[in-house]
Amino acid sequence: MYSAPRNHRGRGRGGGGSDRGRGGGGVGAGRFSGNYGSYRGGRGGDGDGGFSGHIGQAGGRGGCSPYGGRGGGGGGGDGGRGGGGGNYSSYGGRGGGDGGRGGRGNYSYGGRGGGGGRGYGGDGGGWGRGRGGSWRSDLHQASSSSGVERMLEQLSLKPEDQLIRFSSRPPPGTIGEKFLVKTNHFQVEIDSSLKEFFHYNVSIKPEVLFSKDYGVIMEELRNLYLETDMNGEPLAYDGRKSFYTRNRLPFVCKEFGFSVRNKQYVVAISLVAVIDLKKFWQFLNGKDVELPQAVIQALDVVLRQTPSFKYTQVRRSFVSTDFGTSQLGDGLVALRGFYQSLRPTQLGLTVNIDVMAAAFIEEIRVIDFVKQILWRERDTRDLPLSDVERLKIKRALRGVRIEVTHRGNTRRTYSISGLSSMPASEETFSDHESGSNKHIVSYFEEKYGVGLSYKALPCLKVGNKGDISLPMEVCKIVGGQRYKKKLNKPQTANMLKVNNLCPGAREEKILKIVSQNNYTEDLYCSNFGIKISKSLTVVQARKLPAPQLKYHDSGNENVCQPRGGQWNMQNKKMFRGGTINTWVCINFERDISDSHASSFCSKLGGVCNDYRLLYNRSSVLPPTRAVPEQVEWALNALYGDAMRRLKPRNQQLDLIIVILPDNNGSLYGEVKRICDTKLGVMSQCFLAATVKNMKIGTLTIASEKINIKAGGRNVVLEDALLQCVPLVSDKPTIIFGADVTHPSQGNDTSPSIAAVVASLDWKLLGKYAPELSAQAARQERIEDMFVMCKAHFLSFHEENHQKPERIIFFRDGVSEGQIEDVLQHELKEIQRAWMSTFNESSSPPITFVMVQKRHHTRFLQGENNFNFYDKNGNVLPGTVVDTGICHPVLRDFYLNSHAGIQGTNRPAHYHVLHDDNNFTEDQIQTLCNNLCYTFERCNRAVSYVAPAYYAHLLAYRARHYLGVDSSSDGSAAAEHGESSTDHQLKPLPRFHANLKNRMFYI
Missing domain, CATH: 2.170.260.10 (paz domain)
Structure with a gap:
């Protein structure tokens, strides 16, 4: 490993601190050490710190090599703050003393917190996030998640050596017809005379118990002291512990005492930092790749200030009765509002604005x-x-x-x-x-x-x-209480109606919100020199072609070209039919007679056989009637009766057909739990309405599900069959999908569930084996990634008699604030699993792609060329955007792969975080688009890649294994700081060994 010459790695020393202030000096001689292009820049000088409880002087900045130097450590007492890291992928400095706060690293890890006691993580630059504190905590984490091997490996490596770099952005893609599309981003202009602004810390004593009280206390502070003690300077307050000003206040630190609602408070305000905008202007002018995260965060607070006074804040959104309300049922009401977020893009800064609604408890008796x-x-x-x-x-x-x-x-x-x-x-x-x-x-x-x-x-x-x-x-x-639990089905349906606006109506409402917010006349925006465009941003899009799909040659149409992201089974036969030889039927709906159940099963069998699924029309037993209250007893009894007939013939039960009431509550989940974990038998559930109507279209879709569960394949990509999928077909490639589902808010006994699926049929890209793991509630990164990936690598080797020589990993459900932590942990665990499985010293090339669906970017009709839009104004499947509103440095793109059903389509946002395989933009975008056509539960392209979608289905299925009280928030990214291990978590039952490597979850 190359390092800068010794004389380029000097270490300076800061001045001493006092018990009330910062240490002085502290910019080390290594500040600009390390040549551009060298492996690692010099380490910045160490700064001396203040005494216990106060912030020490930051250490010097590391050198500006591509990997960046490590910032100097903060000095002295318990409050020491580490120095900033170098450019690109550096670490911030290590905080000195117990509880020291790590420094800021650019695009990567923040510094490690202070040793001894529990340290605070440093701030990451770019998308980075600080690493946690004490060494003792690190040892515990290593031993608990993956055992002694990982602990020894971590102890043998320096943190810098473990760092995984983000993928840099290649030239944009060129495949597809080009056209212009509107987006709900609005360009932002900043007054060029703005050179710096000021960041102040707010400390309130006694501790504030309710978040809404922060604003009440600060509003009283403004009323009492803004004009007399703060020169009338507008304070852009973040709602918790910071505010920003355009001009310096007439004090460095000051305490204010006053009463709010008959309770005495002391508010201490202290200057934290002077934020220099030099890097920010370089960033906007394209002269520097460093993302000025502190500036963007401050400007975002400024933009949110006035709405926070006028409306109710819901995370990054604002709602109010001013925007309208709708009844959701069962005592809930939807309040309409808007989402707002400042985004760094290739066009500079934009503010992303979208309409939204949130559920509140109605203010009634x-x-x-x-x-x-x-x-x-x-x-x-x-x-x-x-x-x-x-x-x-x-x-x-x-x-x-x-x-x-x-x-x-x-x-x-x-x-x-x-x-x-x-x-x-x-x-x-x-x-x-x-x-x-x-x-x-x-x-x-x-x-x-x-x-x-x-x-x-x-x-x-x-x-x-x-x-x-x-x-x-x-x-x-009491009014204004947000409902944070899971909505029931009628409430969910009503909420969808509220949010389902077609593109034209959505655009109209967004523009009305922008006009109503009147950013031009906003006190805080004007003070900071912020101007917001009133026009939607127009960007270039491309329409990727749909892939050709291959069915069995016995059908009249064996090659299908989807139109508008969808197709049907007319004149087609399943590519590879499975076999259902032994099956039984159980009926939980009292209004369905035995004869009707038999007729339905017979008709279902006929449809299956028509499409090449070999389905024995004779059941093992006549249809069995049961009551929902005895579901476990009934299924066990039915299975026992069937096996008494099958065992002498050395046969297993292939399938249980289950007829459910239309409103069945938790019965569906109980059926899946019992069949998956207790009996080890595939099941296919039908609602009573489906059984009564016997519609061919519904039975066709059911036959496709059953075929996949039976080990068949409905359809494959023709390119996969011809072995011409770029960077997939040329050598053994395994494709992963991963997701984590979290328990609903207020549920402290159910764990989060991690699901990882992986392809078994390398050449056809369709069969995905399942693995599951439970972990601490609302923990987003997958702790058992090593164990699950190792199982998948072994299964791939058994199936293909070859080791995977390329890995493509699609990760769903991660928020931007958690990207760094997830990537650094999970990618290393994938690498380590491969090396452990095959006893190798290095892993094959890995491409790690994060898929986001929970975002607010939308595409709206941008020109009068209707060839690129459907009748509702949605962009057509295959629409991709990789310029303009995309990140200026990191590699991402938006892909609308699916046809709109109702409302405005939400494109998937793909972040290519790591790419050893060196995909071009055209190659990775085409692969993602094509994989959306391989989701075998329906005859249409889905909204994001099938492997990630399968992982989502698997995680959701496993939620049923925990019982009826385990309601879920779905795959929403866990909010920072909400992970909890204080409660006894329910154990997650494993799916039965009979279902290993089978797609029972589809």
Whole structure:
């Protein structure tokens, strides 16, 4: 490894610190060490720190080689801050002392936190993120996730040597017809006279318990002291611990004491940094590849300041009744609003604005909320709750804030912790004034003159200990409470209606929001010299051709050219038919007779055989009737009866056909849990409506699912069959898909579930073997990647009798803030798994691509050429954008691969994070587009690559294994800081050994 000559790696030393301030000096002699193009720049000088609890002087900046020098360590006490790293992929410095904060590294790791105690992670530049603190924590992590081998490997390597570099952006693609498209990005101009601005830290004592109170306290600070002590300077506040100003305040550090809502607070304000915009202007002019993340973060805060005063903030969005509301049902209402985010792009800065809606609990009486949930047509007042109803109400109300209405103008608020075990008519409490027990009903009538009407309903349990009982009818739900739990099916359908705007209507609403926000006249934007265009940004797009699909030669149409991202099975035969020789049917719908169930199964078998799936028309047993309450007993009994007939013939049961009620609650999940983990048998579920109607189209899709489960193939890419897929067909290539699904908010006992699938049939790119793992709730990076990848490599070798010589990995569900951590951990684990499996010293080339669907970029009709748009104004499948609104340095592109069904299409956002295989943009974009046509559950291109989609399905299926209480947020990226290991997590049952390497999850 090349390093800079010794005389280029000097180490400076900063001045001493005091117990109240920063250490002085500290820019080391190695500041610009290392020649451009050398392997590693010099290390910046170490700075001396302040005493315990204060920030020490930053160390010097590392040299400007492509890998960058390591920044100097922060000095001294517990508050030492490491210096900045060098350019490109450097580490920040190491923070000094216990709890020291690591320095900022550009595009990569922040510095390591202080040793000894638990350190804070450093700030990453670009997309980077700081590494965590104490050495003890590192040892624990190594041993727990992958054992002693990983710990020894980490101990033997320097952190810099472990660093994985991001892929750089190659020239844009050229394949496909070019056209112009509008996007919901608006270009941003910054006043060129802006040279610097100022970052201040906000510390509030005593600690603030509720996030909304930060804004209330800071607003009072503004009212009292802005004009007198801060020169009337507008403060762009981030809602927590920082604000930014255009001009310097007349103090470095100052404390302010005042009262808010009869509570005394002390707010300490201190200057943290002077943010120099020199790098920012170089970045905008294309003269420097370094992303000025601190500047962009500050400007984003400025843009969000006025909306945060006017509207309710939901993460990066704002909602208000001003934008409209819609009923969702069961006591919920959708508040409309807009999403807003400042983005660095090849065009400079843009602000991404999109319409959105969020679910809130309706501001109504609790008794009316309960009525909506129970959907009771009769009067509720004399009807006690059943056990099922009680559980439903308890789950819906737990954690909801209410205010009492029986005390005149006194409006006390509480959070609901549960329900009383007795109805209000029987509920008693200990009256401290009289020293006797009193009945709730008589107490409210005597004390407040309130006669209770709903005496059969339980009381609400509130208070810190849940020891206060309140009748439901004297409580009202406090407004402005966001509903964070999973929506039920009717609510989800209603929310989709709210959000499903066609491109034309979406564009109109977005432009109206931009006009309403009036950024030009905004106090904070004007102060910082920010101007926002009022026009949608127009960029160049290309339409990639759809791949040709190959069916079996026995069909009248054996080669299919999809049109508009979809096709059908007319005149086609499955490419490779599977076999279903033994099967049974179980019926949980009482309105479906045995004869009708038999007719349905017979018709299904006929459709399967028509398409080349060899399906025995005779079942092992006649259809069996069962009740949902005995699902496990019924399935076990049916399986036992079938195996008593099959075992003497040395046969296994191939398939269980399951007929479900249309509204089956958790029954579907229970069926899958039992079949997948207990019985080890494939299952295919049908709703009662499907069985009654017997539509050929529905049965055709079902036959395709069954064929995949039986080991067949419905269709393949013709290029794959001809072995001409670039950088795939030329040598053994394994393609992975990975996703993590998280439990719903408030569920602290269910784990996050990681799913990794991998291709087994190298040449045909269609069969994906499953692997699952449970991990700490809301942990995004896949901790057991090593174990799962090793299993996949072994399966690939068994199937193909060759080692994979190329790896392509598609990762779903990662937010931008977690990219660095996920890439650095997971890519190394993939490499290590391959080396361990085949006893090699190095791994084959890997391309690691992250797929994002949860973003707000949309394509809108940009020109009057209707050849590139469908009848609703959506861009056609195959539309790709890799210039303009894409990242200025890192490698990404947007691909709309699917046909719109309703609303505005959301393109997938692909980030090529690492690419040893050296794909051109045309090659990787074409591969991604073509893989969207290989999703074998339907005859249409899907919205993102099939391997990642399969991983999502597998993770979602495994959520059912945890039981009926394990509701999920889907594949949403876990929010920073929400990972929890304090609760006892439910173990994840494994799928049965009979299902190994089979696509039972499709």
